[in-house]
Amino acid sequence: DAFSSDAIPTHLLTREAFAAYLRHIAPGGVLAVHVTNRYVDLKPVVRGAAVALGLEAEHVPSFENGTGWSSDWMLLARDRALLDEEVVSAATLPPQGRADEIPWTDDWSNLFRVLKR
Helix, strand or coil, rough: CCCCCCCCHHHHHHHHHHHHCCCCCCCEEEEEECCCCCEEEHHHHHHHHHHHHEEEEEECCCCCCCCCCCCCCCECCCHHHHCCHHHHHHHCCCCCCCCCCEEEECCCCHHHHHEHH
16 A cells, blocks of 8 residues: 555555546446545645546544554545445535645645645
8 A cells, every 4th residue: 555654655645546446346346545644634635636637535543442553544436326325325524614635746746735724
């Protein structure tokens, strides 16, 4: 997993990278992106790529289960119905206000904008 450390592989989170991932996903498929990080909130970056490519996106958090470990994921799909399925919608958080969208490209990224406060 490229995101298992606190070093951010920005080249894997650009609009161009997501376009490449989509070329390899079957119709009806879902792209799951691991966004867990102690210092950086990657959800706005993934949402930005989703909006730029016309995809639907949902945040699927996990919570500590006593082990001290949890992970957050973003699910991206071309078809909203896939993310509205009961098993997926039960795992997502309801939207809370307008979510930020910060699309990174191969030419631009800004870690300062996504630092956690």
